[in-house]
Amino acid sequence: MGNSETRFEINGMKCDGWVAKATAAIQSVAGITGTKVDLAGKSAVVNGSADPQKVIEALKKAGYTASLRKI
Secondary structure, X not given: OOOEEEEEEEEOOOOHHHHHHHHHHHHOOOOEEEEEEEOOOOEEEEEXXXXXXXXXXXXXXXXXEXXXXXX
16 A cells, blocks of 8 residues: 555445444554545545555454455
């Protein structure tokens, strides 16, 4: 991710509490400098230098399925 913005598709979120859980999972990854999770869009915009695969793995551990979102 090299200090860039990456978009992810996230499945499994059903309420704002789950958004907070997904946000915490993403922010637990080293190299993340910011994140915005969108419940309605089932997505997240992540800033930082973390490997996108590590973000996907963190979300999977939190109980979600995720993938890179094509723009």
